[in-house]
Amino acid sequence: MNGSDLAGRVRSGDRRALARLVSQIESGDPAVDPVIATLIDSAPPARRIGITGPPGAGKSTLVDAMISEFRSSGNKVAVLAIDPTSPITGGALLGDRIRMQGHVDDSGVYVRSMAARGHLGGLSLAAAPTIAVLARAGFDVVLVETVGVGQSELEIMDHVDSVVLVLAPGWGDQIQADKAGIVEIADVFVINKGDRPGVDVVQRALQERLGDTGAPILVTTATTGEGVPALVEVVR
Ligand SMILES: Nc1nc2c(ncn2[C@@H]2O[C@H](COP(=O)(O)OP(=O)(O)O)[C@@H](O)[C@H]2O)c(=O)[nH]1
Numbered sequence: 609m610n611g612s613d614l615a616g617r618v619r620s621g622d623r624r625a626l627a628r629l630v631s632q633i634e635s636g637d638p639a640v641d642p643v644i645a646t647l648i649d650s651a652p653p654a655r656r657i658g659i660t661g662p663p664g665a666g667k668s669t670l671v672d673a674m675i676s677e678f679r680s681s682g683n684k685v686a687v688l689a690i691d692p693t694s695p696i697t698g699g700a701l702l703g704d705r706i707r708m709q710g711h712v713d714d715s716g717v718y719v720r721s722m723a724a725r726g727h728l729g730g731l732s733l734a735a736a737p738t739i740a741v742l743a744r745a746g747f748d749v750v751l752v753e754t755v756g757v758g759q760s761e762l763e764i765m766d767h768v769d770s771v772v773l774v775l776a777p778g779w780g781d782q783i784q785a786d787k788a789g790i791v792e793i794a795d796v797f798v799i800n801k802g803d804r805p806g807v808d809v810v811q812r813a814l815q816e817r818l819g820d821t822g823a824p825i826l827v828t829t830a831t832t833g834e835g836v837p838a839l840v841e842v843v844r
């Protein structure tokens with residue numbers, strides 16, 4: 609298959625072609641560069657939404673609930689889940705896949721995991737073209753989940769249209785510290801685990817930090833889906 613054939617197949621929604629292309633990107637194969645260029649030239653990107661925040665805040669659960677919400681209005685959704693704690697594909701990545709398992713039989717949903725370690729030249733070198741490709745592969749929305757801790761995770765957020773920072777009760781101090789600078793790059797703020805005590809503490813810490821920037825602060829309970837329609841309304 610030549611490059612333009614592969615690009616055409618990816619655009620038409622051929623999942624096997626898409627999976628192959630992403631694997632080639634991950635392995636650093638330079639042969640894919642013209643294919644990516646063709647895809648980028650072929651169409652404007654789908655809506656790209658970054659979901660970031662500390663480990664355990666409920667990002668993957670929230671992504672799963674967002675998928676359901678997007679699907680209920682007929683949108684096709686691709687997910688790129690990136691986990692820096694996983695050496696290859698184990699650990700939390702497996703958990704993320706299980707969390708999004710409810711959508712495996714849905715042809716309108718595509719979930720791809722990517723381990724953060726082991727990418728020559730840095731994670732965003734593989735993530736950026738993958739996001740570009742997913743955004744031209746027949747989906748309406750691309751959700752990118754990263755753990756908001758390191759510099760490379762932050763860099764990935766340069767490649768999305770909108771950044772959602774997910775926090776949970778107990779993470780108020782994280783807002784003050786924020787060594788990575790994630791608060792600056794986020795457009796939308798979510799306090800997840802709305803069913804747990806301490807939402808108001810995080811809310812106040814966020815309001816103090818954000819001042820009157822007008823950035824939306826939403827409360828969700830990802831496990832029940834509460835607040836998720838409002839979130840999707842803001843980011844779509
Ligand atoms: N009580 C409660 N637990 C939640 C909520 N959202 C996620 N969790 C739980 O929090 C844990 C971490 O969730 P996960 O989505 O893996 O977080 P991630 O590391 O940010 O991706 C899991 O046990 C989830 O079931 C929520 O809204 N309420």
Ligand SMILES: [Mg+2]
Nearest residue numbers: 667668700704
């Ligand atoms: Mg996760």
